[in-house]
Amino acid sequence: MTGTLFLIPNTLGYSEGQQEGLLAKIIPDTVQAMTAQLNYFVAENAKTTRAYLKLLGQHHPLKLAMQEIQISELNVNTPTQALEGLLQPLLQGHDVGLISEAGVPAVADPGANLVRLAHQNGIKVRPLVGPSSLLLGLMGSGLNGQSFAFHGYLPTDAALRAKRIKELEDRSKKEKQTQLLIETPYRNAAMLEALATHCNPSSLICVATDLSLPTESIMTLTAADWKKRISSSQLPDFHKKPTVFLFLAN
Known part of the structure; x- marks a missing residue:
């Protein structure tokens, strides 16, 4: 049985002084809780995704320690042939979160290619509510x-x-x-x-x-x-x- 590809919304940006309470205002609590339970992510930038997960973990404890969470990068420089590899955790039955640098993934975002490939492989895709x-x-x-x-x-x-x-x-x-x-x-x-x-x-x-x-x-x-x-x-x-x-x- 394959996993589910969750399309995880991000904030549209913030400064250091605006982090406190930002997620609660922008990202639904149920989406935060669901994201905290994921062990695998595909992201535009691994470093900023870790920062996002750290912020999220202040209110919803992450399922794994940060160093144990697997984050693979997918951006404009990712070759098409690398997409198959990004699907492997899903094909092995693990849920994966696709997250953009800002806003919702797969809209004006290279993640759309992974979503299309997921459909071609019969993988369930779940878009979650967030800011566009x-x-x-x-x-x-x-x-x-x-x-x-x-x-x-x-x-x-x-x-x-x-x-x-x-x-x-x-x-x-x-x-x-x-x-x-x-x-x-x-x-x-x-x-x-x-x-x-x-x-x-x-x-x-x-x-x-x-x-x-x-x-x-x-x-x-x-x-x-x-x-x-x-x-x-x-x-x-x-x-x-x-x-x-x-x-x-x-």
């Missing part, structure tokens, strides 16, 4: 939540980025569809400036930063209003902070 920056951003944006699409990162080349923004805006206008994007945190200002410059003045742009954290900020304005704020240096406090960008042709 994409859905939280969509919820708080006021944009269309009936039709939306996530596109990940845009090209870094300025001309290609401008072209892609125009393509997505045309799609948004035609389908009345909200477009979701992310960017490397230190490039947030460049992303906002590109959206404000290349979107039509009436298009709505939302900037959602540090979602679910005490420093959370969500602001939706027209492209024209964002251009005014940029020219007067009234940018959101989003430098080097995880941010979701959303826009809708209006």
Whole structure:
């Protein structure tokens, strides 16, 4: 009998001074308790996963000592042929937790490849409730939540980025569809400036930063209003902070 692949939610980030009581506010207690009982994990980063388990263990004692818990890494550098090996504990009957660096695994996350392989091998998959920056951003944006699409990162080349923004805006206008994007945190200002410059003045742009954290900020304005704020240096406090960008042709 095979084990179950549990999709374990993580927080969307925290600073050292924000750890106390953070999990209780973000991760359901039943999910914490279930995670504490697992001996095997597949994670983007073993070091940060150990830190997460240490934090979780303050309220739910871990089944094994930290040094006995097996954590295998799965990230963008993991070769496809290594996925079969990550399934071995499951095929041997052990439950395994898949955990992302932030938020829920397998959404804008390399863990999706392991989940697909688990299904191909008849392994039960159980997604557990936790925070998704994409859905939280969509919820708080006021944009269309009936039709939306996530596109990940845009090209870094300025001309290609401008072209892609125009393509997505045309799609948004035609389908009345909200477009979701992310960017490397230190490039947030460049992303906002590109959206404000290349979107039509009436298009709505939302900037959602540090979602679910005490420093959370969500602001939706027209492209024209964002251009005014940029020219007067009234940018959101989003430098080097995880941010979701959303826009809708209006």
